[in-house]
Amino acid sequence: MNKTNLCLILTLITIYSSLHSQPKSDSSAEELGILFYNVENLFDTYNDTIKQDEEFLPDGLRHWSYGKYETKLQHISQVIYESGKFNPPAIIGLCEIENNSVLKDLIFKTGLSNLSYHIIHYESDDQRGIDCALLYRANQFIPLESKAIKIHYDKNDRPTRDILYTYGLYKETIPLHLFVCHFPSRYGGIMETNLKRIQAAQTLSDTINSILIDDKLSNIVVMGDFNDNPMDSSMNYLTETTKLINLANYPISINKSQGTLKHQFEWNTFDQFLISPNLTDSTKQIIACENQNILDFDFLLEDDKKYTGSKPFRTYIGYKYHKGYSDHFPIWLTLYVKE
Template sequence: MFRKLLLLISAAFVIASCSQQTKEYTIAFYNVENLFDTINHPEKWDDDFTPEGKLKFNGERYQDKLEKLARVLSSIDTLRLPSIIGLCEIENKKVIEDLCKQETLFEGNYGIAHSESPDKRGIDCALIYKKEDFKYLKHKAINIQFPWEPNYKTRDILHVEGIIGTDTVHVFVNHWPSRRGGLEKSEKNRVFVAEQLKSAVDGIQTKNPAANIIIMGDFNDEPTNKSVSQTLNAGNNQNSSNPSYLYNLVYNMDTKGEGTYNYRGNWNMLDNLIVSNSLLNEKNGIHTSFDAGKIFKEEWICYKNKKGILVPSRTYGGPNYYGGYSDHFPVYFKISE
């Protein structure tokens, strides 16, 4: 009798423990470095990424890149596939579908949120999500129109709304204008895009100051640059009690000299992960931690340069085909429920 009672108590303890187990969701972002198909679309500047183009981008190279990108994304979390993945430098929805069909990602049963942007190169932002983890509600594109240069077309900001657990989440996927022409000369373009993003975030937080917001992307600016730290007002203040405050999960890594992109031997933290302060409150639904931001930089996705530094192993360098993964490292963090 006593033994049976002990077994019943043990079983009840196990059931209670399982019911209280924390569920984790991995959130990632990856600039995949020009994931183009091999078809020439006349309305896009994609001629180079065709078998006849100067990069000789054929079916074999396309498939190799898909497999390599899928391997990276499936390796970020060793226990389960990421729940949400933001992507940039993808040409169209078809290449995302092909990526999700790869053996290492297929079991994720990913849904796709994507809108064609007006970027003349033909590259867009997108979000893929595990349907079992993220209940998709809707998405829209925030178009960027520069008043001083109306003919300059850049990537839209993708705003996706969905539910994790029982909490609504707003995810913004970004790919801001490049630094071409120099940092100072090009800065106003990124500041303008940051203003559009801030306006969208403010609109959400005006209705609900405690809204859960995730901002990810290749900003082509670092956490301490004006566009991010001042215009978007995303920083690293861990003492703010304002639920609307935006906290940059990669800020402190940047100050330590880490980065996701290596330019002429120098590390740049161009890929940012930003969350609203509401997601840093463990007492209120889904949450993360101040030190949750991570860079995925396993040695096998790296190339050792002439200085002996391990940098992202890229697919192309100018016209030269290296057959690597991407010129950026992915970034990621985990949310707990």
């Protein structure tokens, strides 16, 4: 055998071995699915006297009824089932939910009732009453600690949603740090509200770095609606100060949507997963897929007759009930766990 042929054979063997060392090709690797979804105003039909929820009451501006609420719950459960196909997500991050009651209705009064989802939720000081939450399948994930992390602004500023933190074990042995975020919106102007999102990123960064100081090999997954794109200043600050890897820089979508929400002609990717570098180390027991998936299923899309192309099929357009799902697409992250 001459030297050229030998080099070719060795190269092919190296490529073959490399391909088969990836988690996707490892038949012994188990997939852990994580879903994040901004569900667009999941409110019940009851008046909370300490929250500004008047729009979402039967006699409110949106004429929110129990029938519409029930449809909304069924839509969200459909998305959750469709996201994982035969392997429903072990962990779900949600934002824009009103309270613990709507979460209970979601997991007990829909087709999710047989999947043993449990709830982690804290009431925030958000004036509209919308919060972040975490759902987990009790036979797969065991939470050991959780808390709401407040973002402190000037006393004259409106309070925002807390960052939800959960620490627990996947399959009783693999530690995971999970953050669910919903950064301040752009309402009032992008530049005018930019500092608030940077302050939220600073709060999140401080918490993450305190974890990494204790254990630089921590498995950290951050998910949320950040109301900024991956290259905006708040997200740049977060990745630069924590060394987290933003998977929204490499999204994959089913129907080739260019983001997770759309404003007029412009697509944005506000919904993002970020992971600690340890989750990219192929020698470890748990490894993250290098992409986040934008789940722009056919039933979550509609034609955009005004601005061309397509757009998310949302619940309301202005104050008109549109019968859809959300103004955001859900996103998905796969973790591979080796035996």
